[in-house]
Amino acid sequence: METKVAVIGIIVENLESVTALNEILSEYGDHIIGRMGIPYKAKDINCITIVIDAQLNTINSLCGKIGKLDGVSSKAAISNV
Numbered sequence: 001m002e003t004k005v006a007v008i009g010i011i012v013e014n015l016e017s018v019t020a021l022n023e024i025l026s027e028y029g030d031h032i033i034g035r036m037g038i039p040y041k042a043k044d045i046n047c048i049t050i051v052i053d054a055q056l057n058t059i060n061s062l063c064g065k066i067g068k069l070d071g072v073s074s075k076a077a078i079s080n081v
Contacts, residue, residue: 005033006059006078010048014071018046021072024065025050031058 012018025032031054038047052059059076066074 001055003053003055004059004078005051005053005081006076008050008052008059008063008066008074008076010050010066010072010074012046012048012072013044014069015044015046017069017072020069021048021066024062024069028052028054028058028062031062 010021012021025035031052033051033053035051036049039045040047052062054062056078059078063074063076066072
């Protein structure tokens with residue numbers, strides 16, 4: 001099946017959700033091309049960028065699971081190719 005490349009931006013405001021977030025990201029590890037995390041101490045948040053190559057339903061599933069976490073928000077930008 002066809003895959004798409006997507007960039008998922010994640011902001012973690014509730015640090016208690018980090019363990020659950022890392023478990024979710026590990027589930028999708030075979031699809032993740034790269035990950036960058038930046039702690040922003042001034043605002044007490046963490047910013048994470050995920051680049052993924054997967055089928056559209058897999059990308060949507062990952063974003064859906066992330067969105068259910070308390071104090072975690074995400075948005076995806078999906079390529080057309």
